[in-house]
Amino acid sequence: MKIALASGKGGTGKTMVAGNLAEVLYRQREVVLADCDVEEPNLHLFFPAQAETEPVTIPVPRFDESLCTRCGKCADACRFGAVTVLPSRILFLPPLCHACGGCLLACPEGAVTEGERRVGEVRVSRPGEHLRLVSGFLDSGEIHAPRVVRAVKEWAGDAPLVILDAPPGIACPVIETLEGCDACLLVTESTPFGLHDLALAAELAGYLHIPVGIVINRSDGADDGIRAYAQEKGLPVLLTIPFDRRIAEVQNRGKLICREIPGWEGTFADLFARAEALAGERR
């Protein structure tokens, strides 16, 4: 079973919910926690442990100038402007390359081969006996976040329970994270920003046919807008976490409220049961 935490808006508490869920579950069962927010991964801060590192690479074309006849077919095939054939040499711009292999296919001379280019890494650790943490890290200045997300999901594998912490937003890296998930918990906050971005994320989850449940975080009680939206769309509100300075303090120090504040362990166990039921709807 794969359960994703997503939000649209950043900083609503995805990582907090993912971390607390994993913490209350892993003593009873095997849990894989997958940090798919590869631009800004944070789960390792809450579960410090020695990690093994694996590079994430993408294929990159190599041009053998001695075989090249300057026919220009590789440049014609590239839709992203990454290849230009000049009279004297081939100009290749790695940042524009999508690693589609089009230039390789197009070359009639066999002058294009492929190598590998590093775009990030995956760190795998075991912070608890039954807890495996797989975190993706996109290299600085790289744009291939979805590739690193895919690598994280591959390393997470088909474990019986994978909890995925998605990046904010609704674009490629989020789509890559959510694909194939059985349920998606959307973490929101009781502000117009929270509601606006919740609706966008719910729309994406709907497009991907993933059942959605809502978690309202930092609630000051004025959640009427979110509740009205949830009711209109038929989305269950699974948990409401109140605004509380103590929670913020625990979270800010990299600790987990289910361990630090009494009562939260049961609350997150209950949230998981509800998420599991939601995932069951899909199966």
Place this chain on the structure above:
Amino acid sequence: MIRVAVLSGKGGTGKTVVAVALATLMGPSLILADCDVDASNLELLLNPRCMRVEEFRGGQIARIDPDLCVGCGACADACRFGAILPQEPAYGVVPHRCEGCGVCTQVCPALAVALEPRVTGEIRVSATRYGTLVHARLLPGCGNSGLLVHEVKRIALQEGKDCRYLLMDGPPGTGCPVISTLAGADMVVLVTEPSISALHDLRRVVMVARGGGRRLSAVINRWDLDPKQSGDVGKYCREEGIPVLGRIPFDFTVMESVRRGEPVTLWQSPASEEMGRIWRGLSAQLADSDATDVPR
């Protein structure tokens, strides 16, 4: 024109609230661009009046003609993105996986695959009290937000060609839309907060934001939720030579102003006072860069 980008690394630190507060203080010669096209929120605080909507065509998408498809599967084998699957009656394209690379058109023996332009979002040009706002919406299931950010900026530069300032509210993260936001920016205001996650993410976004002649500065939001960690953030900024323009206290007025859909600076409060100080610090830096930088 001086181009200011507001970024943070971590999401939810207060970029939009800070950006809108700055917009109210920067004077009338301002153009605004919401570069967080995944989840654009500037419009929620600026009460925009839409003047123009443009469709955004972000690249291309493959389409398979079912009448021509012979079902050989060459396209699906060649596609590296898993975007082509056997469907009835012919092979079909999964839109959100297609990158528009056209490899399928290269290999199809029946010439059944063609690339078509793809609408991936819409861009709005709106009037606000503080200047024209260019904002966008990515359609669900459409990727490549970096390309859409690029277009938002292009339109903003055109619309605001005579403006003194371009203010960009950026996306969280460090990836493609952030890099797109940073291109051509003169100043980067980094909004952070006192938490180990925010500091970790700040370090990562600083690595991406450095260079290109950009000047960085920082704002610590909700600093009093954890004065000790605010100290750690301040120390990091000193080590990196990033001036801290201000420390915004936790203030319910911020939440209240967001609920009303208005800039926090319309109210007298500790947070808006600090925003004034932040703007004075930033404008001193801008004046400095005005004097020393070669005009573009």
